[in-house]
Amino acid sequence: MTPDLLPSDLTSAMLMATSVGVLVTMSLALVRATLGPTVFDRVLALNMFGTKTVLLISVVSFLTGRSDFLDLALLYSLINFVGMVALLRFTQYNSFSDNVPPREESP
């Protein structure tokens, strides 16, 4: 598969800097997910990690000139959303069934 459009040198350096920044942000999110004392710290860190994965894939797709990776980035964001909804539903109701008992008060 031939590359669609390879970036110029300046664009390539800029994309490299962007991907390094995204990787640093991913490391910081990982640190927060490891340390995070509450559930929501970890949920936020995981959500941010998934978003940064999408960004990293997009940057890499422009870096290598393969625009078909962008479809994968879309799939990743969809999966990230589904996993996040499942996780939040689990932390809220402790169950996935449809007939969840209504909470008296939202925690």
Added chain:
Amino acid sequence: MNIIVFALLALLAITAVAIARLRELWAAIMFTGIYSFLSASWMMILDAPDVAFTEAAVGAGISTVLMLSTMALTGQGEDIPRKSSWMPILIVVVTGATLVYGTLDMPALGAPDAPVQLYPSPSYVERSVEDMHGLPNVVTALLASYRGYDTLGETTVVLTAGIAVLLILRRDPKEASATEPSAGDEPA
């Protein structure tokens, strides 16, 4: 490009260590999701987008939801901190060193004189139409006929795993209609 690969591999190692050290089960499940995202990104940088697609959909999507629902049924009791012993890490290090030693003989990534580029694929491309009585799709011919036993085994594994998941996640109609059962009579 190498910076991204090394950083991704380092993040993978950190995530694996974090999974092994965490004691909250749901946090460990979330970290397996992170691990799947990372390994899928790495596979995509290695130019295998189809494998990355599968890894992202199955590893980060389906298996996270399945493990969370399993935890909803079996209870989220934390594992008691076990006494650390040296035997498991010795076994892991020896196995890893053996695998790394095995990769030393492998041809470089994308080498044109690698055996996989030279011998089998051209002959399959040339012969599959006659062998399969005119089936035009080479990938289908490989999956369904040349690798038929392999695909049969994979399908058996998937069927077994599906049956096991259904057995774990099933819920008796009587039990669901009754009041919420206590956590003790669910099989742990």
